[in-house]
Amino acid sequence: MEFITGVNRKQTAEISDLLTGAYTGGRAAVNGCIHTVRDMGEVAFVILRKREGLLQCVFEKGKTPFNLRDLKEGAAVEAEGVVSAEARAPGGIELRMDAVRLLSEPAEPMPFAVSKWKLPTTLETNLDNRAIALRNVRERAKFRIQEGIVRGFRDFLYGEGFTEIHTPKIGAKSAEGGANLFRLEYFHRPAVLQQSPQFYKQMMVGVFDRVFETAPVFRAEKHNTKRHLNEYTSLDFEMGYIDGFEDIMAMETGFLQYTMRLLARDYAKELNMLNITLPAADKIPCVRFDTAKRQVAEKYKREIRNPYDLEPEEEALIGQYYKEECGADFVFVTHYPSKKRPFYAMDDPKDPTYTLSFDLLYHGLEITTGGQRIHDYRMLLDKIAARGMETDGMEQYLAVFKHGMPPHGGLGIGLERLTMKLVGEDNVRETTLFPRDLSRLEP
Amino acid sequence: MEFITGVNRKQTAEISDLLTGAYTGGRAAVNGCIHTVRDMGEVAFVILRKREGLLQCVFEKGKTPFNLRDLKEGAAVEAEGVVSAEARAPGGIELRMDAVRLLSEPAEPMPFAVSKWKLPTTLETNLDNRAIALRNVRERAKFRIQEGIVRGFRDFLYGEGFTEIHTPKIGAKSAEGGANLFRLEYFHRPAVLQQSPQFYKQMMVGVFDRVFETAPVFRAEKHNTKRHLNEYTSLDFEMGYIDGFEDIMAMETGFLQYTMRLLARDYAKELNMLNITLPAADKIPCVRFDTAKRQVAEKYKREIRNPYDLEPEEEALIGQYYKEECGADFVFVTHYPSKKRPFYAMDDPKDPTYTLSFDLLYHGLEITTGGQRIHDYRMLLDKIAARGMETDGMEQYLAVFKHGMPPHGGLGIGLERLTMKLVGEDNVRETTLFPRDLSRLEP
Numbered sequence: 001m002e003f004i005t006g007v008n009r010k011q012t013a014e015i016s017d018l019l020t021g022a023y024t025g026g027r028a029a030v031n032g033c034i035h036t037v038r039d040m041g042e043v044a045f046v047i048l049r050k051r052e053g054l055l056q057c058v059f060e061k062g063k064t065p066f067n068l069r070d071l072k073e074g075a076a077v078e079a080e081g082v083v084s085a086e087a088r089a090p091g092g093i094e095l096r097m098d099a100v101r102l103l104s105e106p107a108e109p110m111p112f113a114v115s116k117w118k119l120p121t122t123l124e125t126n127l128d129n130r131a132i133a134l135r136n137v138r139e140r141a142k143f144r145i146q147e148g149i150v151r152g153f154r155d156f157l158y159g160e161g162f163t164e165i166h167t168p169k170i171g172a173k174s175a176e177g178g179a180n181l182f183r184l185e186y187f188h189r190p191a192v193l194q195q196s197p198q199f200y201k202q203m204m205v206g207v208f209d210r211v212f213e214t215a216p217v218f219r220a221e222k223h224n225t226k227r228h229l230n231e232y233t234s235l236d237f238e239m240g241y242i243d244g245f246e247d248i249m250a251m252e253t254g255f256l257q258y259t260m261r262l263l264a265r266d267y268a269k270e271l272n273m274l275n276i277t278l279p280a281a282d283k284i285p286c287v288r289f290d291t292a293k294r295q296v297a298e299k300y301k302r303e304i305r306n307p308y309d310l311e312p313e314e315e316a317l318i319g320q321y322y323k324e325e326c327g328a329d330f331v332f333v334t335h336y337p338s339k340k341r342p343f344y345a346m347d348d349p350k351d352p353t354y355t356l357s358f359d360l361l362y363h364g365l366e367i368t369t370g371g372q373r374i375h376d377y378r379m380l381l382d383k384i385a386a387r388g389m390e391t392d393g394m395e396q397y398l399a400v401f402k403h404g405m406p407p408h409g410g411l412g413i414g415l416e417r418l419t420m421k422l423v424g425e426d427n428v429r430e431t432t433l434f435p436r437d438l439s440r441l442e443p
Numbered sequence: 444m445e446f447i448t449g450v451n452r453k454q455t456a457e458i459s460d461l462l463t464g465a466y467t468g469g470r471a472a473v474n475g476c477i478h479t480v481r482d483m484g485e486v487a488f489v490i491l492r493k494r495e496g497l498l499q500c501v502f503e504k505g506k507t508p509f510n511l512r513d514l515k516e517g518a519a520v521e522a523e524g525v526v527s528a529e530a531r532a533p534g535g536i537e538l539r540m541d542a543v544r545l546l547s548e549p550a551e552p553m554p555f556a557v558s559k560w561k562l563p564t565t566l567e568t569n570l571d572n573r574a575i576a577l578r579n580v581r582e583r584a585k586f587r588i589q590e591g592i593v594r595g596f597r598d599f600l601y602g603e604g605f606t607e608i609h610t611p612k613i614g615a616k617s618a619e620g621g622a623n624l625f626r627l628e629y630f631h632r633p634a635v636l637q638q639s640p641q642f643y644k645q646m647m648v649g650v651f652d653r654v655f656e657t658a659p660v661f662r663a664e665k666h667n668t669k670r671h672l673n674e675y676t677s678l679d680f681e682m683g684y685i686d687g688f689e690d691i692m693a694m695e696t697g698f699l700q701y702t703m704r705l706l707a708r709d710y711a712k713e714l715n716m717l718n719i720t721l722p723a724a725d726k727i728p729c730v731r732f733d734t735a736k737r738q739v740a741e742k743y744k745r746e747i748r749n750p751y752d753l754e755p756e757e758e759a760l761i762g763q764y765y766k767e768e769c770g771a772d773f774v775f776v777t778h779y780p781s782k783k784r785p786f787y788a789m790d791d792p793k794d795p796t797y798t799l800s801f802d803l804l805y806h807g808l809e810i811t812t813g814g815q816r817i818h819d820y821r822m823l824l825d826k827i828a829a830r831g832m833e834t835d836g837m838e839q840y841l842a843v844f845k846h847g848m849p850p851h852g853g854l855g856i857g858l859e860r861l862t863m864k865l866v867g868e869d870n871v872r873e874t875t876l877f878p879r880d881l882s883r884l885e886p
Contacts, residue, residue, distance in 0.1 A: 001768075003726035004775060007603065007697035008690055014604070031684050033649070033847065051604060051652040074847025076684070076818075103684070106847030107820040131646035131843045140650050147607045154597075160450065161457070161494060164590045166676045166858070168877045169612070169659050170625070170636075172884045182613070184627035184636070186673075186884055187665075193613075193627070193636075200877065203574035203886070206476075207583050209494045215658065216612050222630075230629075233609045241474050241519070241546070247451055254450035283446035325444075332447060375519075377550040396886030400574045404476065404517025404549030415609070434611045434643065441615045441629055443646070443839030 016052040018083055019091045028095065029080040030055060031103065033135075034073050036115035044068050046097070047090075047115070048079065053269070054137065056089035057081070058096045066100050073115070074106035123427060130434055130443050141270040142431050146419040148267045150214055152259025153235045153413075160251065162237060163208040167200035169216065173393035175199045176342055182220045193218035196412060198344070199397045201238040202373060205408045206400045212237040214415075224438045226427040227312075227365060229416060231436040238373075238410030245346070245356040245372040248409045249286065249332050252360060252368060256281035256330070274423050279329030279362070285322050286332040289354070292318045308337045310359075310366075319364020334358040336371075343383050346372040346409070356409075362421045370411025377401040459495040461526055462534040471538065472523040473498060474546065476578075477516050479558035487511050489540070490533075490558070491522065496712070497580065499532035500524070501539045509543050516558070517549035566870060573877055573886050584713040585874050589862040591710045593657055595702030596678045596856075603694065605680060606651040610643035612659065616836035618642045619785055625663045636661035639855060641787070642840045644681040645816060648851045649843045655680040657858075667881045669870040670755075670808060672859060674879040681816075681853030688789070688799040688815040691852045692729065692775050695803060695811060699724035699773070717866050722772030722805070728765050729775040732797070735761045751780045753802075753809075762807025777801040779814075786826050789815040789852070799852075805864045813854025820844040 013028045032048030032055065044059040057079050059068055071077065078101040086094040112121050114135040119126060126133040134140050154164065170191050174181055175198035182193040197213050204211040217234045239251065260278045263271060271278070287295070289310070296317040297304050305311070310318070310333070322328040335354040338347050345355040357371025374380045380401050384391060391398060419431035429435040434443055456471045475491030475498065487502040500522050502511055514520065521544040529537040555564050557578040562569060569576040577583050597607065613634050617624055618641035625636040640656050647654040660677045682694065703721045706714060714721070730738070732753070739760040740747050748754070753761070753776070765771040778797040781790050788798040800814025817823045823844050827834060834841060862874035872878040877886055 002729045004689070004692045004696045004729050005726045006693060006700055008686075008693040010686075012684075031849075033849065051606065072847075076847060076849035104818050104847060104849055107845045110846055111842075129839075129842065131649060131839060132846055134647070134650040143608070143651075144606060146609075150607060150609075151597075151601070154594075158594070163494065163587060164593060165586070165876060166589075166593075166659070168674055168879050170661065170674055170879055170884070182627055182629070184625055186625070187663075187881055189884060191884055204577070204876070206574060207577040208586075216609070218613065220630075231611055231613055241455075243451075243453075246447070249447045250449060250451045253447045257449055283448045286445045286447050375547050393885070396572075396574060399554075399572065402550045403553055403575055404515075404519060404547060406474075406476065406519035406547055433608060433647070436611050436613055436629075438630055441613070441632060441634055442836070 012078060014052060015048070015050050015055045015091075018055060018093050018095070019053070021085075021093070023083040024085050024093065026083060027081065028083050029078055030095065031076065031078040034071055034075045034077060036073055036113075037068070037071055039068065046071055046079070048077070049135070049137070054090045056086065056094040058094055060096070064097050070102065071100065072106055073110055076103040077101065078103060123429060127429060127435065127440065134433070138273055141273045142419065142423050142425070143433060144267055144270045145263065145274070145276070145423055146415065146431060148263045149259055149415060149418060149422070150233075150235065152262045153214065153255055154212070155262070156255045156258040157210075157212045157237060160210065160254070162210040162212045162239070163204075165201065165204050165208075165211045165213050166215070167194075167197045167204075167213060169194050169218070175344075180219050180221050182218050195219050196234065197236050198342075198412075199394075201236055201410060202344070202405075202408070203397060203400045205238050205240045206403075206405050209241060209406070210237070210239040222438060226429075227417060227420075229428055229432060229435055229437060232417075232432070233415040235413040235415055236410065238408060240406035240408040242372065242407055242409055245334075245358065245370070245409050248370050248372070248411055249284075249358055249360075252370070252411060252413075253281060253284050256284075276423060279422070280327070281330060284330045284332055284360075285326055285328050286334060286358075287318075287322075288335045289333050289337070290335070292321075292331075292333050296321050308340050315361055315366060316364035319361050323363070329363060331361045332358050333361060341371070343387050343389060344373045344380065346374050347383075362418065365417065365421055367418045367421065368411050368413045370409065372407070372409035375401065375405040375407050455521060457495060458491070458493045458498045458534075461498060461536050461538070462496070464528075464536070466526040467528050467536065469526060470524065471526050472521055473538065474519065474521040477514055477518045477520060479516055480511070480514055482511065489514055489522070491520070492578070492580070497533045499529070499537040501537055503539070507540055513545065514543065515549055516553055519546040520544060521546060566872060570872060570878065570883065577876070581716055584716045585862065585866050585868070586876060587710055587713045588706065588717070588719070588866055589858065589874060591706045592702055592858060592861060592865070593676075593678065595705045596657065596698055597655070598705070599698045599701040600653075600655045600680060603653065603697070605653040605655045605682070606647075608644065608647050608651075608654045608656050609658070610637075610640045610647075610656060612637050612661070618787075623662050623664050625661050638662050639677065640679050641785075641855075642837075644679055644853060645787070645848075645851070646840060646843045648681050648683045649846075649848050652684060652849070653680070653682045665881060669872075670860060670863075672871055672875060672878055672880060675875070676858040678856040678858055679853065681851060683849035683851040685815065685850050685852055688777075688801065688813070688852050691813050691815070691854055692727075692801055692803075695813070695854060695856075696724060696727050699727075719866060722865070723770070724773060727773045727775055727803075728769055728771050729777060729801075730761075730765075731778045732776050732780070733778070735764075735774075735776050739764050751783050758804055758809060759807035762804050766806070772806060774804045775801050776804060784814070786830050786832060787816045787823070789817050790826075805861065808860060808864055810861045810864065811854050811856045813852065815850070815852035818844065818848040818850050
């Protein structure tokens with residue numbers, strides 16, 4: 001009988017193995033994709049690309065026993081030879097090839113030069129050819145940073161006693177309701193795609209006290225801006241037994257601190273490649289919504305047009321204000337007006353026209369919305385009634401309050417937006433693998 | 444200016460802190476939900492529930508300065524008092540309350556006794572009242588195990604050089620096509636919900652060599668069985684530079700080994716509570732599809748009705764056969780017939796009526812489908828043509844092959860099914876937080 005006993009360790013080395021210097025002076029076989037070929041006449045440099053980076057392989061005319069023309073960009077090969085130190089090679093190491101085995105061949109040349117340092121395309125062409133464009137090492141590095149953010153979120157929260165949950169994306173009803181829902185037919189019944197796991201994560205606070213989810217959310221918003229997507233990854237958490245909504249901001253600050261340390265430690269190569277300076281998250285200023293509005297109106301001579309909401313320009317100015325005043329990359333803006341927050345937001349008992357809620361701005365862009373929620377059944381029913389809302393389809397959500405819920409709150413972070421600000425892009429599509437917007441449903 | 448500087452550490456202890464014995468003989472304040480109250484006359488035991496378990500708090504009539512009747516099941520409280528060792532209490536520790544602060548009160552009593560060891564409801568009632576039923580400590584423990592599985596999957600794959608990706612769930616076209624797609628309107632264009640991240644993870648192999656995703660998938664199948672869901676969490680990976688599809692099985696075996704160790708170490712309390720014996724994954728037998736079919740037909744005197752597919756009963760018998768023959772909990776069944784596998788499956792060059800693919804059976808239930816994929820552009824086009832399929836909408840998928848792809852393969856694991864088998868349930872709804880099936884769209 002044949003058995004599988006675990007991961008197969010291979011004879012071929014990884015590029016990262018070579019870059020440690022462990023093979024220098026000896027022989028190695030490595031595999032990878034031909035990123036580019038630079039033919040210098042007597043020698044040619046064949047640059048192999050793998051996930052860990054690039055490796056310079058040297059072809060010497062008359063010595064290397066195969067035809068250089070067989071080595072096309074995009075081919076997957078296994079190259080064998082002697083490893084030597086070479087200061088001018090990427091990573092300071094090169095492999096002098098004496099054998100090449102072709103693993104797979106492309107049918108056509110690349111549509112554009114993915115091997116250039118900066119991808120020579122417009123964003124439109126990049127997105128139209130996304131899976132090819134991402135082979136550019138700087139393009140893909142953004143998504144390694146994105147991995148680090150999600151990993152930081154989860155690992156930090158595991159350590160703080162949170163349980164990970166998986167909640168359904170198809171449902172009969174959604175937390176915020178309204179016009180921004182994608183609708184579908186579910187076995188002859190009307191259904192929607194969830195625009196947030198809000199109801200579910202609150203329900204699960206009654207089970208695990210602290211829960212999180214990292215999953216897609218769907219918003220049928222007709223915005224066509226640089227910061228909106230119709231499908232994005234939401235990093236959500238919800239926690240019980242809080243003393244106030246400050247506990248939520250404190251937990252988010254802890255997450256940011258943890259994640260910046262993780263990125264600095266495990267993603268240094270990508271940070272370097274993208275020339276990223278990590279933001280300061282050691283202390284994050286915290287300002288009331290109405291105060292922040294006044295501050296930027298005064299400092300930047302700006303009229304307050306809508307006292308109930310922040311315009312994107314105002315958010316940007318708040319970011320600028322706190323950068324100038326105290327060098328802050330992040331700002332918590334608190335106490336948003338009740339009329340602009342969903343029904344489940346906890347009103348401030350001192351002034352119920354405001355809520356115990358916050359947004360986190362990163363360089364002037366909202367990347368998080370959070371706050372304390374109502375936990376008392378009757379208070380929740382009263383607020384639903386006061387808003388003239390129906391409770392149809394909300395029976396299960398309401399039942400958890402009927403049977404007792406601790407004081408709690410939580411937040412949702414837009415992963416692609418946070419990544420965008422971190423890597424210094426200004427269009428959220430740059431940090432979305434396959435964006436979905438008003439016009440883009442493919443690839 | 445006010446600043447948030449990181450996680451707020453609280454004065455209240457956690458139940459897990461008390462159970463270490465660190466507080467024994469001293470005072471502590473803890474918060475939690477009143478799981479149940481057992482009134483014994485002179486004393487009452489108030490059992491607090493939090494994520495880490497249960498704590499016995501003692502109320503002494505005439506001594507404890509508050510009314511026992513105020514402590515309702517489902518209330519959230521903070522209790523303070525002296526901590527003592529008590530062999531008969533859960534965890535061997537109790538807290539003699541001398542103060543209680545009510546954090547939140549329920550409006551109505553529980554609909555059923557969530558505090559019972561075994562939840563006293565049918566599965567239907569459980570699912571209709573899901574968020575309440577999950578407050579039962581054994582019910583919720585299943586989802587801690589589920590967390591451990593996902594965590595094991597990710598942590599193992601990070602360690603093996605995989606990059607995590609987030610691919611869109613709304614699309615113009617899906618990998619398998621066909622009738623099993625949920626359809627929706629996307630800004631006046633027809634769209635579908637992805638039934639698998641197959642196309643995307645293959646495209647990303649050209650970028651990161653090794654990728655994984657843990658995300659929902661959607662299948663509009665009209666199956667109404669104990670093992671089917673219409674939305675579930677799929678653990679997917681895809682890896683390049685493989686020598687054969689055995690590398691995929693080896694990686695999955697590595698994942699299972701890693702995860703069983705993780706569960707044994709970090710989820711021992713839940714394993715214990717659910718009386719789970721972890722399966723053996725040190726070596727997993729591997730048998731050809733046609734051989735396995737013949738083996739069970741012979742041993743169990745069963746006629747082979749369909750030579751191209753495995754009936755659920757046959758899968759169960761294969762599980763039984765390998766349990767009996769070599770004590771195996773898992774079996775890899777390989778070389779499925781080409782006509783039953785999708786177009787992108789790599790046919791066996793030795794006999795193209797079979798594919799280089801596999802299923803993993805766990806106690807006779809399929810929990811994984813995987814295999815090697817076609818990486819050659821022309822071979823892929825030929826197979827698409829031979830099946831009479833259209834390439835409309837597949838241009839981006841096909842482009843990655845046109846421009847070069849390494850030999851690769853991957854798999855998808857149904858998280859809820861794997862959890863179901865691991866915790867010994869026989870209906871996949873038992874291990875799904877909020878199941879979606881033919882009749883269930885709520886809660």
